[in-house]
Amino acid sequence: MIQLFFYNLSLRYYCFARPSHAYLGLSPGLDFETRLTAKPDAAALLHKELMAPSYECSPISLGANTDPYQPIERQYQITRDILEVLERFKHPCTIVTKSALVERDIDILTRLAADNLVKVNISITTLDKNLARKLEPRASSPQRRLQAIAALRQAGIPVSVLIAPVIPVLTDTELEQIIEACAVAGAQSAGFILLRLPREVSDLFENWLHDHYPEKAQHVMNRIRDSRGGKTNDPRFGHRLQGQGFYADMINQRFKRAISKQGLNQRSTPLNRDLFRPHSQQMDLF
Numbered sequence: 001m002i003q004l005f006f007y008n009l010s011l012r013y014y015c016f017a018r019p020s021h022a023y024l025g026l027s028p029g030l031d032f033e034t035r036l037t038a039k040p041d042a043a044a045l046l047h048k049e050l051m052a053p054s055y056e057c058s059p060i061s062l063g064a065n066t067d068p069y070q071p072i073e074r075q076y077q078i079t080r081d082i083l084e085v086l087e088r089f090k091h092p093c094t095i096v097t098k099s100a101l102v103e104r105d106i107d108i109l110t111r112l113a114a115d116n117l118v119k120v121n122i123s124i125t126t127l128d129k130n131l132a133r134k135l136e137p138r139a140s141s142p143q144r145r146l147q148a149i150a151a152l153r154q155a156g157i158p159v160s161v162l163i164a165p166v167i168p169v170l171t172d173t174e175l176e177q178i179i180e181a182c183a184v185a186g187a188q189s190a191g192f193i194l195l196r197l198p199r200e201v202s203d204l205f206e207n208w209l210h211d212h213y214p215e216k217a218q219h220v221m222n223r224i225r226d227s228r229g230g231k232t233n234d235p236r237f238g239h240r241l242q243g244q245g246f247y248a249d250m251i252n253q254r255f256k257r258a259i260s261k262q263g264l265n266q267r268s269t270p271l272n273r274d275l276f277r278p279h280s281q282q283m284d285l286f
Contacts, residue, residue, distance in 0.1 A: 012061040036072065043081035050089050050278060057276035060086065063096035063121075067234040071138060073101060083108045086117070089278065093273035096162060102147040108154050113157045116272040122149050122187070123162045124178055126171045134212050144268075146185045152201040153186035156269065161187045165195035166251060168223030169216050175251070176258045181260035192255050194243040195224060197232040221249055 024049055039045070049055060062068040066078040084121065086093050088142060089109055095118070102109075112118035126132050126144045140148070152159045161182040166172050198204050209217035221232070228234045229245030234243070242252055259265045 001152045007078065016184060030066060030268050033034070038076055039074065039078065040076060042078050045084055047085050050085070055278070057273045059092040059094055059271050059273075061094050061096070063097035064259065067097050067099060067139075068095065069097045069101040074101075078180070080108070081107055083112070087112055090115065090117065090275035092117045092273060092276075094119050094121065094271070096123060098123045098125075098136060098145065100140040100144040103148050103151050104154065106157070109157045110155045113155075115275055116269060118183040118278055119158045119268060120152055120272065121160045121184060122152075122182075123164050124182065125155065125163070125165065125167070125214075127174055127178055128171075132146050146181055149182060149185040149187050149230045155190075159187050160268065161264070162193065163190065163255075164193040166192050166246065167195045167220065168227070169220045172211065175254055176242060179255075179258040179262050179264060187264060189268055190255075190259050191269075192251070194227055194242075194248055194251060196234070196243075197224065197231075198235065202232040 046060075061201065062079060062082065068082075073079050083093075083105055085091075086261055093112070097120070102122075109118055109120065122145050124142060124145055125135060129141060129143075132139070132142050148162070149159050160260070161179075163175065165177065182190060206221055209220055213220070224232050227245050228246040229244070242248055256265075
């Protein structure tokens with residue numbers, strides 16, 4: 001699966017993408033929050049890649065590292081340009097976002113969905129508006145994300161919910177409530193990710209906790225370590241998303257019961273790769 005990375009503009013202190021800013025010689029802390037990186041030619045580069053004779057069609061993930069619908073997307077429209085390229089090539093893709101801005105592209109997404117070429121994943125961490133403002137100040141409000149789910153589904157676009165991250169003590173009690181709200185909005189399936197704090201993110205998040213929830217900070221960090229073999233992150237494949245141990249198992253069991261009750265345990269149909277057709281080398285991008 002190809003992953004396309006766009007720009008970093010996030011105040012989410014739990015964001016696992018922060019360390020990747022160091023690849024650019026920037027800090028995962030203040031630079032991540034204030035220094036933007038953009039790829040205005042991303043669509044053109046994607047077009048070139050899809051034209052390569054050696055290219056083999058595989059679903060492209062938009063939002064695997066940073067959100068493809070961050071505020072600057074309103075101006076740059078990089079994501080929309082990419083979706084237009086994917087539509088021309090009949091190429092499958094998935095989207096992960098915390099932004100209701102995805103509604104802007106419903107016209108393209110509807111056409112992709114008609115050929116089973118797209119699936120949108122809306123990420124929701126909490127339904128608590130006050131907590132959301134502190135935790136994800138530049139993301140759409142929880143209510144707007146629920147509205148986006150409803151709008152996408154009304155247009156016939158497949159939507160899954162990603163409860164990410166589940167934060168011990170702060171948001172874990174909302175798990176069933178979030179799943180129910182998303183089911184009412186029309187979501188078809190759901191997944192979750194237990195909070196993990198790689199590298200510099202651990203200290204940043206712990207400092208955020210002491211600033212905003214000092215009375216809960218130690219409890220939160222203890223629960224995280226309980227689920228990560230005594231550490232704040234376990235990078236091993238198969239463990240890093242859901243964790244391990246008693247607490248992680250309890251969250252997993254609650255999640256499974258809740259999605260079964262709400263009918264969000266549906267298996268999604270694999271995206272269609274058979275329609276992909278490279279165009280002529282002489283074709284203009286725009």
